[in-house]
Amino acid sequence: MTDIRALTFDVFGTVVDWRTGVAREAAAVLGPKGQALDWLAFADRWRAQYAPAMERVSRGQRPFVILDEMHWENLLELLRQERIEGLSDAEIEDLTHAWHRLDPWPDVVDGLTRLKRRFVLATLSNGNIALMVNMAKRAGLPWDVILGAEVARAYKPTPLAYDFAASALQLAPAQCLMVAAHPADLRAAAERGFRTAYVHRPHEFGAAEMPWPTDGFDYKVGNFLELADKLGA
Amino acid sequence: MTDIRALTFDVFGTVVDWRTGVAREAAAVLGPKGQALDWLAFADRWRAQYAPAMERVSRGQRPFVILDEMHWENLLELLRQERIEGLSDAEIEDLTHAWHRLDPWPDVVDGLTRLKRRFVLATLSNGNIALMVNMAKRAGLPWDVILGAEVARAYKPTPLAYDFAASALQLAPAQCLMVAAHPADLRAAAERGFRTAYVHRPHEFGAAEMPWPTDGFDYKVGNFLELADKLGA
Numbered sequence: 001m002t003d004i005r006a007l008t009f010d011v012f013g014t015v016v017d018w019r020t021g022v023a024r025e026a027a028a029v030l031g032p033k034g035q036a037l038d039w040l041a042f043a044d045r046w047r048a049q050y051a052p053a054m055e056r057v058s059r060g061q062r063p064f065v066i067l068d069e070m071h072w073e074n075l076l077e078l079l080r081q082e083r084i085e086g087l088s089d090a091e092i093e094d095l096t097h098a099w100h101r102l103d104p105w106p107d108v109v110d111g112l113t114r115l116k117r118r119f120v121l122a123t124l125s126n127g128n129i130a131l132m133v134n135m136a137k138r139a140g141l142p143w144d145v146i147l148g149a150e151v152a153r154a155y156k157p158t159p160l161a162y163d164f165a166a167s168a169l170q171l172a173p174a175q176c177l178m179v180a181a182h183p184a185d186l187r188a189a190a191e192r193g194f195r196t197a198y199v200h201r202p203h204e205f206g207a208a209e210m211p212w213p214t215d216g217f218d219y220k221v222g223n224f225l226e227l228a229d230k231l232g233a
Numbered sequence: 234m235t236d237i238r239a240l241t242f243d244v245f246g247t248v249v250d251w252r253t254g255v256a257r258e259a260a261a262v263l264g265p266k267g268q269a270l271d272w273l274a275f276a277d278r279w280r281a282q283y284a285p286a287m288e289r290v291s292r293g294q295r296p297f298v299i300l301d302e303m304h305w306e307n308l309l310e311l312l313r314q315e316r317i318e319g320l321s322d323a324e325i326e327d328l329t330h331a332w333h334r335l336d337p338w339p340d341v342v343d344g345l346t347r348l349k350r351r352f353v354l355a356t357l358s359n360g361n362i363a364l365m366v367n368m369a370k371r372a373g374l375p376w377d378v379i380l381g382a383e384v385a386r387a388y389k390p391t392p393l394a395y396d397f398a399a400s401a402l403q404l405a406p407a408q409c410l411m412v413a414a415h416p417a418d419l420r421a422a423a424e425r426g427f428r429t430a431y432v433h434r435p436h437e438f439g440a441a442e443m444p445w446p447t448d449g450f451d452y453k454v455g456n457f458l459e460l461a462d463k464l465g466a
Contacts, residue, residue, distance in 0.1 A: 068403075133353055133377055136377065137353065143378075144366055145365075146378045168361075168362040169363050170301075
């Protein structure tokens with residue numbers, strides 16, 4: 001494990017708490033418009049459209065579009081379902097950018113700051129470049145480089161998303177450690193030769209505690225500080 | 234000028250002193266092999282092949298390749314011209330990566346650190362992603378995002394190189410300030426709607442002092458600290 005040079009990070013759920021952040025932002029935009037929804041459920045329903053929308057791109061059913069574009073389309077559909085009307089284009093765009101304004105889990109900034117001293121820290125998220133940049137500026141995430149879907153023109157878990165990241169860094173896949181709270185992402189990275197670190201985020205989807213996966217990942221940790229400990233950073 | 238959101242930087246010559254850096258690295262690799270060249274002249278000759286090589290890509294005479302690949306090809310040609318033989322593939326690759334190991338001008342790290350508090354700092358260099366990442370890690374350059382040729386699949390000064398950067402940041406071109414020591418780069422950026430900041434690096438090409446350009450750029454400064462002063466950062 002001494003040859004790891006770069007850590008590639010999943011972001012939504014692994015680095016930031018998208019659920020409470022999107023709920024907070026939805027309440028801030030829609031509350032003043034007279035809406036009184038279950039904002040966490042609103043966040044969940046918005047998020048639920050994310051995987052099918054990406055799969056349409058990954059299967060070649062539509063050309064590559066950035067995640068902001070899909071978030072916008074999915075929001076329009078969700079607003080229709082919820083019978084929420086009367087938002088201006090600017091308000092809909094502002095709400096779409098809720099995903100740019102998410103808070104990191106409490107261990108993240110300290111953990112990344114330690115890890116950055118020893119490793120290249122790259123995002124390997126399906127989020128687009130501006131989303132990652134705006135989120136990082138707001139939250140103080142010290143990335144060395146923004147990689148991921150918009151740079152690779154490919155969404156995880158397609159092989160190209162991982163291959164492009166290692167290639168752009170001029171590293172062998174085994175020199176890259178994929179860090180994610182989602183076993184499927186880690187399994188897809190492992191198939192491309194990446195090492196894997198599972199980070200347990202038991203409340204990503206709410207109060208009900210998620211179990212630890214049984215997969216044999218290279219590391220399994222409770223947060224980024226534990227990961228820094230294990231990697232000697 | 235209050236609406237500037239991102240600063241996009243040329244790197245070779247503007248941020249780092251490529252000439253003395255490449256000369257130092259060439260001496261370190263080739264000196265122990267019994268070579269005793271004028272190392273600064275070696276750096277100049279290597280650099281002189283850079284523009285024509287990029288133009289072959291920009292004119293569509295060959296598919297996009299990253300700058301490291303062109304540096305490697307141009308080095309092979311230069312070694313042939315200089316009748317330098319007996320280098321291993323690993324030594325040639327190591328010397329190719331001289332361009333990853335360049336030092337910033339003395340004002341750069343302090344200037345960028347100030348500018349980063351107020352603006353998104355993006356590379357908009359013809360250097361490839363790994364080159365920019367390795368250089369930044371070694372020199373402590375606090376970029377928010379690596380953009381440029383490899384991300385856009387287009388070399389400056391083609392319009393797409395600039396257009397892609399503004400688009401990836403979801404900014405209007407006029408919200409982007411191109412920072413460069415080279416008037417031609419700034420003029421090309423201005424044609425795409427960018428604002429422009431000329432930074433005077435009079436010794437980029439050696440001891441003979443370069444004159445200040447007569448162009449009417451938005452800013453003309455002697456270093457990054459002056460730029461931070463002018464931008465209120």
